Amino acid sequence: MSAPLRAGNGRLPAVLVVDDELRSREALQRTLEEDFAVFTADGAETAQAVLEREAPLGGVQIVLCDQRMPGTTGVEFLKGVRERWPDSVRIILSGYTEAEDIIAGINEAGIYQYLLKPWQPEQLLLTLKNAWNISRLQQENQRLSLELRAAEPVLKRRVEMKYERVKREFGVDGLVRAPHSPLNAVVALIGKVAPFDLxxxxxxxxxxxxxxxxxxxxYGSRRAGRAFVVENCGALPDQLLEAELFGYKRGAFTGAYEDRIGLFQQADGGTIFLDEIGETSPAFQVKLLRVLQEGEFRPLGGARPVSVDVRVIAATNRDLEAEVREGRFREDLYYRLATVPLHVPPLRERTMDIPLLAERLLEASKRALGKDCDGFTGEAAACIAAYRWPGNVRELQNEILRMLALTDGPRLGAELLSPRVLRTPVGETQAADLSLLAGLDGGLKERMEQLEAQVVKEALIRHRWNKSKAAAELGLSRVGLRNKLERYGLERK
Incomplete structure (x- = not known):
């Protein structure tokens, strides 16, 4: 007969039929040859030779063997096949008389199935097709297992590297600050309280x-590897907020078509951040207090409480102590939340952080917009540093996004800034700078001159070096302004 097609790559799987009776071999071959590449052997020795020959060419996937053969039994032969070619699927054919002998050797020979004679063609084909599918799945599982074992160190290292990047970005190192920033006190407090579940x-x-x-x-706590979940409590009414945080059961209210896991349950083992906690109602505060006290809650429509292990961090822009005194916030909840109170100073109180923060936000903006630039011009940087930023970091971030979107040049210039940033009132700037007057070099006259030079320069930058407008703002004539520019060396280069 011609050489059968090899298994794999969409070709037929190979079957070896071992039977000492010629008519039985021919009948099996006729039944199987449409769906399988069939090899035949009249005994154990011939079958061994076929297996040896075919092994380098892809091997034999299924061995179908008669139990009664000269010199050995089918079970004994298949035991040897299992030792040398363990990936093959082994099937035994026999009459009724040897059933007990075969059953005794099935486990030892690793026989997939035992078929009785006389066999039915449909049953035989179905058995071999199932055997082939199982063989492919086993081989695929083995291949994937080997690949996973080989890739495990690489994957583990990648996960560790990603985790380290996340910790650098969102840990205390991600809080941008100057060496003498008031934010340093906040960072020091974070380092002390983060490891403890307070x-x-x-x-x-x-x-x-x-x-x-x-x-x-x-990310400074032992929960760093678990979930960090955020909810803005001021953005939702009570019922929706309760559903978001605690979840609900199907049918709990109109539109609840399926069960939903709440954010507290999603944060189990990790941390939940409740922003704008001062906006919640007294009724909701009672339910939140139970979670903090008992470590459990009941989903909307649920019959049983759910226990969770969650660290709660809350935030507010209100004076919660005053809210407690006015009766708008529960005193017991306040003390549960404020085990460690922590205050973040506004940007106007840490002006030394603004240049560093602007550079960091610019890098993030470039990634967000997919647009590159070489940074800020000196004028733009001076305007950014002079502005008080009442909207704090969020306002600064939006301003930088706007500048980057509008620019056509390599650097972000002062002309791209919003009018409110360019037109910072001089009195406001002076009030902040007067606090720095004592730290300037020289006597009183020299210090006043330094401050005057700074005020003149900022006025020019705000008016994009339009000397007429700057002179009008400062109450000087153009000649007077020109004299000061020459005196302080402030001519634009």
């Missing part, structure tokens, strides 16, 4: 980066 209440104006501080606490 509730933290973060206060500060909107946009100061309270969520970043909460993430730094999470």
């Amino acid at each position: 509730s933290v209440l973060i206060s500060g104006e909107s946009g100061t980066g309270k969520e970043m501080v909460a993430r730094a606490i999470h």
